[in-house]
Amino acid sequence: MSLYGVMLVVRQEFRVRLRTGRWRWLLGSWVAVLLLFTALLDLSLTGATGPRGVPLFGGLMLFVLALVLIISPALTAQSVNGDRERGTLATLQVTRLTATEIAVGKLLAGWGVGLVALALALPFVGWSIVEGGMTVLRTFVVLLVVALLIGVVCAISLGLSALLARSITSALLSYLAVFALTVGTAVTFGLSAGVIGGDRATAKVWWMLAPNPFVVLADATPKLPPAFDIQGHEIPQPGDPLGELGRSVRQLRDPDYYDEYADEPQHHPNPGPVWPYGLTFDLLVGAGAVWLTARQLRTPAARLPRGIRVA
Amino acid sequence: MRIAVRRYAVSIVRGGWAVTDTEYGVVARGVTRGFGPVQALRGLDLTVPYGQVTALVGPNGAGKTTLLLILATLLRPDFGEVRVAGLDPVHDPSGVRSRMGWMPDVFGVYEQLTVREYLAFFAAAYRLDGAVSNQRISDALLRTHLFEYANRPVHILSRGQKQRLALGRAMLHEPAVLLLDEPASGLDPRSRVELRDLLRALAAAGVAVLVSSHILSELEEIADRVVFVNEGRTVDEQDIHQLAANHMSQWRVRAADPDALRAALEQRGVTAGASSGAGTELPAMAEDAAAELLAGLVADGVRVVAFGPVGSHLETAYLAMTQERR
Numbered sequence: 213m214s215l216y217g218v219m220l221v222v223r224q225e226f227r228v229r230l231r232t233g234r235w236r237w238l239l240g241s242w243v244a245v246l247l248l249f250t251a252l253l254d255l256s257l258t259g260a261t262g263p264r265g266v267p268l269f270g271g272l273m274l275f276v277l278a279l280v281l282i283i284s285p286a287l288t289a290q291s292v293n294g295d296r297e298r299g300t301l302a303t304l305q306v307t308r309l310t311a312t313e314i315a316v317g318k319l320l321a322g323w324g325v326g327l328v329a330l331a332l333a334l335p336f337v338g339w340s341i342v343e344g345g346m347t348v349l350r351t352f353v354v355l356l357v358v359a360l361l362i363g364v365v366c367a368i369s370l371g372l373s374a375l376l377a378r379s380i381t382s383a384l385l386s387y388l389a390v391f392a393l394t395v396g397t398a399v400t401f402g403l404s405a406g407v408i409g410g411d412r413a414t415a416k417v418w419w420m421l422a423p424n425p426f427v428v429l430a431d432a433t434p435k436l437p438p439a440f441d442i443q444g445h446e447i448p449q450p451g452d453p454l455g456e457l458g459r460s461v462r463q464l465r466d467p468d469y470y471d472e473y474a475d476e477p478q479h480h481p482n483p484g485p486v487w488p489y490g491l492t493f494d495l496l497v498g499a500g501a502v503w504l505t506a507r508q509l510r511t512p513a514a515r516l517p518r519g520i521r522v523a
Numbered sequence: 524m525r526i527a528v529r530r531y532a533v534s535i536v537r538g539g540w541a542v543t544d545t546e547y548g549v550v551a552r553g554v555t556r557g558f559g560p561v562q563a564l565r566g567l568d569l570t571v572p573y574g575q576v577t578a579l580v581g582p583n584g585a586g587k588t589t590l591l592l593i594l595a596t597l598l599r600p601d602f603g604e605v606r607v608a609g610l611d612p613v614h615d616p617s618g619v620r621s622r623m624g625w626m627p628d629v630f631g632v633y634e635q636l637t638v639r640e641y642l643a644f645f646a647a648a649y650r651l652d653g654a655v656s657n658q659r660i661s662d663a664l665l666r667t668h669l670f671e672y673a674n675r676p677v678h679i680l681s682r683g684q685k686q687r688l689a690l691g692r693a694m695l696h697e698p699a700v701l702l703l704d705e706p707a708s709g710l711d712p713r714s715r716v717e718l719r720d721l722l723r724a725l726a727a728a729g730v731a732v733l734v735s736s737h738i739l740s741e742l743e744e745i746a747d748r749v750v751f752v753n754e755g756r757t758v759d760e761q762d763i764h765q766l767a768a769n770h771m772s773q774w775r776v777r778a779a780d781p782d783a784l785r786a787a788l789e790q791r792g793v794t795a796g797a798s799s800g801a802g803t804e805l806p807a808m809a810e811d812a813a814a815e816l817l818a819g820l821v822a823d824g825v826r827v828v829a830f831g832p833v834g835s836h837l838e839t840a841y842l843a844m845t846q847e848r849r
Binding site for chain 2: 216217220224227228231232298299300302303304305306307308309310511512513514516
């Protein structure tokens with residue numbers, strides 16, 4: 213694999229896509245939706261305790277994550293089989309580009325578009341920072357995790373597009389995969405906990421929730437530092453959707469743990485974080501999907517996916 | 524422009540005979556390939572010499588496209604020996620790719636790009652560097668008569684023009700072996716003549732050209748050799764001139780005075796067939812016998828206007844081959 217080959221594929225994908233779609237309209241409406249959401253959320257927070265930046269940022273990023281999870285499958289779910297259907301894949305495969313270069317290039321192109329969407333949310337992130345209460349670390353980590361999750365969904369969709377003959381099927385399955393990661397993990401967790409029963413059921417099945425992108429994002433969000441007023445009295449923390457979601461997920465690992473123990477870990481150890489498991493799992497699935505894509509693109513092909521003509 | 528032909532002194536030894544690849548751009552021996560329950564190739568043999576155009580002829584489903592996909596490094600054969608430009612496409616696909624050009628029968632183009640951008644992308648994908656790349660692109664545009672379309676988007680091209688663009692793409696890296704699957708389909712008569720001239724020029728420059736086609740009358744003008752395939756096997760591999768000389772084909776003769784012609788034929792014991800405006804049908808004869816008859820008729824004082832084979836030799840040979848199938 214060479215950078216030259218990867219970048220050639222990325223540039224080509226970008227060029228071909230940018231000239232087909234109505235990107236200006238799509239990106240314009242994306243920004244309009246974010247503007248409307250941020251403005252309404254900001255208005256609804258009037259009168260809330262503490263700086264409004266924290267809840268504004270949390271709400272915004274959960275909203276952005278939900279939207280990019282919907283957008284991302286569309287970016288790569290037809291990358292391979294769509295090219296096959298249009299008859300442009302085989303001519304690419306007989307050049308000196310390798311299967312890995314084509315696979316990685318197509319992933320980066322789709323991921324790149326997703327990152328552009330994320331970048332367009334930055335002004336609204338700035339808005340929440342201006343509202344106060346945010347830290348640089350928290351902003352950076354949350355954006356990074358969302359960026360990685362976009363890549364994971366793009367990779368899964370790319371893998372499906374390489375595995376399946378029809379682009380409609382792979383697009384549908386990509387959305388099902390996102391559904392499984394979000395709703396599926398929650399339902400599986402809930403049902404399993406119910407079946408096991410008892411007070412400590414969630415301690416046995418908390419890991420089922422770990423791959424959930426919302427859980428990963430919330431739990432990976434760094435804690436807010438305690439804030440004090442001029443007299444040195446601690447200010448009550450503002451509403452924090454990300455932090456609260458993260459805390460409640462950790463609590464599932466240890467149902468006997470209460471927030472009051474947080475300051476005295478010697479009395480009751482804090483339950484460990486959930487996000488390293490979830491993020492590692494998601495990244496491994498994504499990496500596996502890219503590996504699978506490259507394998508499917510490798511020629512000369514011994515076996516072909518069902519219903520495929522090479523050219 | 525001169526096409527550089529790289530020659531390799533690798534030899535394949537199999538079954539007691541040896542071929543050196545300095546002579547052949549493509550050598551295939553006993554190639555088989557199945558798709559699930561369907562056996563597309565059942566032991567196909569083929570040689571494509573450098574400096575010649577070889578025609579691959581056979582009915583639909585004979586395995587022509589499958590064979591070309593194997594030669595183009597896209598499909599792995601189940602069994603058999605394959606060498607393209609002296610290299611094994613299974614073990615060294617990238618080596619083969621830099622020496623082989625392929626044009627599929629059905630293909631898509633990046634509709635959004637301009638003609639020049641399209642070629643430039645593939646030049647980059649073949650890792651040609653700047654100056655060489657620009658030279659080759661201009662060259663491809665000239666050879667395929669697309670120069671005036673260089674800056675127009677690909678989607679405005681007609682089917683035949685896209686076909687020519689794909690041919691230009693296949694030649695960008697000056698391959699020593701050129702594989703063309705149905706290149707003439709969709710081309711207008713002028714483009715076909717130009718394609719013929721282009722392929723002849725490439726062969727003259729030393730390229731090994733393999734063309735599959737259904738348009739037999741045209742292949743006869745383009746090709747030096749013909750390989751007949753049917754049901755995944757090679758039926759016959761022949762020099763086209765030999766084919767014409769040996770093959771018993773139908774002939775037709777037309778004379779200024781049809782009655783004199785009939786009388787002369789009767790006298791020579793030749794059973795004449797139906798007569799039409801195009802002439803009188805004669806029984807099947809080899810070239811030698813036909814030449815003899817023509818000389819005789821002229822000697823008899825018949826004023827012969829036209830004398831020639833009905834259809835093309837290739838066509839009659841092809842029809843005879845597919846007849847056996849029924």
